[in-house]
Amino acid sequence: xxxxxxxxxxxxxxxxxxxxxxxxxxxxxxxxxxxAEAAALYMPQTGGVYVQAESEVASINMLYxxxxxxxxxxxxxxxxxxxxxxxxxxxMAGAELPCVIADIMRGGPGLGNIGxxxxxxxxxxxxxxxGNYRTIVxxxxxxxxxxxxxxxxxxxxxxxxxxxxxxxxxxxxxMMEPVEFPQAATAPHLPPWAVAGTAASRRNxxxxxxxxxxxxxxxxxxxxxxxxxxxxxxxxxxxxQTADADIVLVGYGIMGRILKAVTTEAxxxxxxxxxxxxxTLYPFPEAALQRLAKTARLxxxxxxxxxxxxxxxKLALNGSRPVxxxxxxxxxxxxxxxxxxxxxxxxxxxxxxxxxxxxxxxEERMAHV
Amino acid sequence: MxxxxxQDYVVAHGRAKSFxxxxxxxxxxxxxTHFCPGCGHGxxxxxxxxxxxxxxxxxxxxxxxxxxxxxxTYYYFDVGNISAAHGRAPAVATAVxxxxxxxxxxxxxxxxxxxxxxxxxxxxxANRGEHVSLIFINNAVYSMTGGQAAPTTLLGQKTTTTPFGxxxxxxxxxxxxxELLATLDAPVYIERVGLGDxxxxxxxxxxxRRAIENQVNGLGFSLIExxxxxxxxxxxxxxxxxxxxxxxxxxxxxxGVYCDRxxxxxxxxxxxxxxxxxxxxxxxxxxxxxxxLPEGNAAALVAxxxxxxxxxxxxxxxxxxxxxxxxxAEAGLDAGLDVSWLPSYGPExxxxxxxxxxxxxxxxxxxxxxxxxxxxxxxxEPSLRKFDRAVRDGGWVIYDGDEFPADCVREGxxxxxxxxxxxxxxxxxxxAANMVMLGSLLEIASVLPEAxxxxxxxxMVKNPRWMELDxxxxxxxxxxxxxxxxxxxSA
Ligand SMILES: Cc1ncc(C[n+]2csc(CCOP(=O)(O)OP(=O)(O)O)c2C)c(N)n1
Numbered sequence: 100x101x102x103x104x105x106x107x108x109x110x111x112x113x114x115x116x117x118x119x120x121x122x123x124x125x126x127x128x129x130x131x132x133x134x135a136e137a138a139a140l141y142m143p144q145t146g147g148v149y150v151q152a153e154s155e156v157a158s159i160n161m162l163y164x165x166x167x168x169x170x171x172x173x174x175x176x177x178x179x180x181x182x183x184x185x186x187x188x189x190x191m192a193g194a195e196l197p198c199v200i201a202d203i204m205r206g207g208p209g210l211g212n213i214g215x216x217x218x219x220x221x222x223x224x225x226x227x228x229x230g231n232y233r234t235i236v237x238x239x240x241x242x243x244x245x246x247x248x249x250x251x252x253x254x255x256x257x258x259x260x261x262x263x264x265x266x267x268x269x270x271x272x273x274m275m276e277p278v279e280f281p282q283a284a285t286a287p288h289l290p291p292w293a294v295a296g297t298a299a300s301r302r303n304x305x306x307x308x309x310x311x312x313x314x315x316x317x318x319x320x321x322x323x324x325x326x327x328x329x330x331x332x333x334x335x336x337x338x339x340q341t342a343d344a345d346i347v348l349v350g351y352g353i354m355g356r357i358l359k360a361v362t363t364e365a366x367x368x369x370x371x372x373x374x375x376x377x378x379t380l381y382p383f384p385e386a387a388l389q390r391l392a393k394t395a396r397l398x399x400x401x402x403x404x405x406x407x408x409x410x411x412x413k414l415a416l417n418g419s420r421p422v423x424x425x426x427x428x429x430x431x432x433x434x435x436x437x438x439x440x441x442x443x444x445x446x447x448x449x450x451x452x453x454x455x456x457x458x459x460x461x462e463e464r465m466a467h468v
Numbered sequence: 469m470x471x472x473x474x475q476d477y478v479v480a481h482g483r484a485k486s487f488x489x490x491x492x493x494x495x496x497x498x499x500x501t502h503f504c505p506g507c508g509h510g511x512x513x514x515x516x517x518x519x520x521x522x523x524x525x526x527x528x529x530x531x532x533x534x535x536x537x538x539x540x541t542y543y544y545f546d547v548g549n550i551s552a553a554h555g556r557a558p559a560v561a562t563a564v565x566x567x568x569x570x571x572x573x574x575x576x577x578x579x580x581x582x583x584x585x586x587x588x589x590x591x592x593x594a595n596r597g598e599h600v601s602l603i604f605i606n607n608a609v610y611s612m613t614g615g616q617a618a619p620t621t622l623l624g625q626k627t628t629t630t631p632f633g634x635x636x637x638x639x640x641x642x643x644x645x646x647e648l649l650a651t652l653d654a655p656v657y658i659e660r661v662g663l664g665d666x667x668x669x670x671x672x673x674x675x676x677r678r679a680i681e682n683q684v685n686g687l688g689f690s691l692i693e694x695x696x697x698x699x700x701x702x703x704x705x706x707x708x709x710x711x712x713x714x715x716x717x718x719x720x721x722x723x724g725v726y727c728d729r730x731x732x733x734x735x736x737x738x739x740x741x742x743x744x745x746x747x748x749x750x751x752x753x754x755x756x757x758x759x760x761l762p763e764g765n766a767a768a769l770v771a772x773x774x775x776x777x778x779x780x781x782x783x784x785x786x787x788x789x790x791x792x793x794x795x796x797a798e799a800g801l802d803a804g805l806d807v808s809w810l811p812s813y814g815p816e817x818x819x820x821x822x823x824x825x826x827x828x829x830x831x832x833x834x835x836x837x838x839x840x841x842x843x844x845x846x847x848x849e850p851s852l853r854k855f856d857r858a859v860r861d862g863g864w865v866i867y868d869g870d871e872f873p874a875d876c877v878r879e880g881x882x883x884x885x886x887x888x889x890x891x892x893x894x895x896x897x898x899x900a901a902n903m904v905m906l907g908s909l910l911e912i913a914s915v916l917p918e919a920x921x922x923x924x925x926x927x928m929v930k931n932p933r934w935m936e937l938d939x940x941x942x943x944x945x946x947x948x949x950x951x952x953x954x955x956x957x958s959a
Contacts, residue, residue: 100758101758101761101762101763101764102761102801103755103756103761103801104794104797104798104801104807104809113754113755113756116750116754117750117751117754117756121567122563122566122567124563141753141754143742144745144753145744145745145750145753145754146742146744146745148563148566148567150562150563150566150596152559152592153588153589153591153592154588156556156559156588156589157556157559157588157589157592158559160552160553160556160559160560160563160589161559161560161562161563162563163550163552163553163556163559163560163563164532164550164552164559164560164561164562164563164564164567165563165564165566165567167550167560167564168530168563168564168567168568168571170563170567172563172567186553187553187556190553194551270810270836270837273810273811274808274809274810274811274836275794275797275808275809275810276807276808276809276833276836277801277806277807279758280751280754280756282751282757282758283747283748284747284748284750284751285747286747294530294548294549294550294564295548295568295571296527296528296529296530296548296564296568296570296571296572296573297527297528297548297571298527300548301526301527301546301547301548302546303548303549304493304542304549304550304551305549305550305551306533306542306549306550306551307551308539308551310495311495353835353836353837356834356835356836356837357834357835357837359834359835360834360835363834432837434837434839435835435837435839435840436839436840
């Protein structure tokens, strides 16, 4: 199949429309703005709705409205905007409404900066809104996955009637890579529970309110059962040279890419290293980690956060294997050379470095963003 | 509906068709509402249900309920029901109406909901002229939560959070929602009505009907503010509360029409929605139809030669740093290679420096980040000094300058310096320096077929004047490098 060069942020929108998305509501923010811009260009041409909302609070509530009316809808933002959406995400989970939210992460708490970071893991994967709910979270590591996982996100959102977040970082959003799209577009369909302004849907009700304690408990148990079903059926991870790995590197998104490059170099130097890249962050690939714990000596998590996903790795491994952690934040990326150095140190400590050549890469000046 | 004659006048009562027969969504007392005696919400609910009946729109109606005493609209109204988060009904209603333009979308909000927490949503829905109708219940307090102050609380009015009475110094002045929204150009109809006496109530009913009728007629935003009694929180009897609406609230909130563009909008006519394309047209519209993509020139790529270009391009914004990288990546793709292009973005771009990472490889590319390039294109000295030390041993630096700075020279580093900007200027525009440098890069790397470069250029550069210049610039860049080789040989 022929491919074309495209930015991750643009691929999201094209894939969304091909997946039957017909409404986009958003508010500009770097490094996610291209998503809104592409939606503004394509939605009106493809029979969809595009509105630039007055805030992310409004955006997510517009998604609530579109989803209530049975339309596949999406928004996109970055950390500060996702923070504002949390109330609405909780309402949508409570009202069992599907939607897709792209979070193109930037740096720092507060206004921070626009460098690439992975600091939204907690607020997105653990749920930054109130109450007992979860969002399904997909973490693309390439432009192709931006397209593929966006399409999957809509299916999962509908299947589980729940918000799904595509969690990427500024790099994946901004970079261009070859990408291909399905040539058959999915037709929008009206779910039977939607409130669509028709006689057939008149008795339908969308709400997250339930005053009765027992019924509210039942509703939450139902949500929990859905999340459990999603964990059983939808968990995804990529394993890269893990079969014989002594050290399993764990990273998602752009880190997964860097860890692959590290693995190639480390293997060339005689070290048995592999990569586990979670593709779903919720549900988290616990089973894959537990399986690898039977053969690997240790796990090394590398993140562009000060230690968020590493908590889930530790929970999954439950003390069965040591879990080491390396990170850069603030818009800095752990470079291949840095991570390699970290891996060599671990290998030496574990007595795995025998025969492994010393790293040649010298300290580089990473001048990017 | 049943009519019974009482003395010499007829009392009409009974349930509107748009109300459920029995309020089964309610836990107990399913034959009556949850509203207190004398509550304005109950009165307005009845008015609204009658209007829905009269206009024959029950099946099409979607009610977007608030958080507040009006939260249980879905207990009563036998229409499509959506309950919104506190204050967000206008945003929810916006999207419902946009996606289901044939439906009649009615927002229902209290004064805390609309004028405090949801003030942004209502303002912007009104300003966009959303084709929805909004019923706004102003009872001057937060009733649901037990009687705290609202933006609409009157000066001096005691509430649980203004125990000494509302003071302008601490809480500001009562907010006039109709007056505020009437300053906007988009709304079609805005009226404030009251429930202070029967005459006012009759007018309220008419106004609500107008607001919904406007939507049925395809007109835009209508809002009716209803001054409504809340006897329980106000600690008044229903009759006293009704009087307070008329005697006190009305003084602060004058009744009347604040905006009426009904006639003008009717005359302007309705815009017809664009016809949506068919599904099979979508890939073409999105520019992703495979049939529209070029075949490429993979066959022209020299077989067997390993390709692993790891390029960093850096310079000032406006020098075409990103474009140089893009043409390179595009040409690589055309030649059947795996490629990646990653720009620096945001403030860096704005503060004047710019750089990008480009990779071209026969094998799938692991990391798109080029921390240690084997080819650096430095379009100025600061960029050179920023990245030169990261270049791998055996790598190349192409530098825009008469001479490569002596202190940057190191063993194992190949360098090619030329006054690219000046050369581009001589060619016709110094902004083509990036393409001259690309020409040299292509010559140095000597992996990409010329056809791929030409194809990439055609895809990226739309202006024919630039196209012609860029082609000459690339050719000149190739020549420059070839000439330098000859010089070396003859030297
Ligand atoms: C985010 C949020 N903050 C606060 C509340 C609590 N709350 C529920 S109703 C309400 C005020 C309702 O007052 P109003 O809109 O005037 O309606 P009324 O009850 O007077 O009809 C508040 C503050 C909430 N539900 N959500």
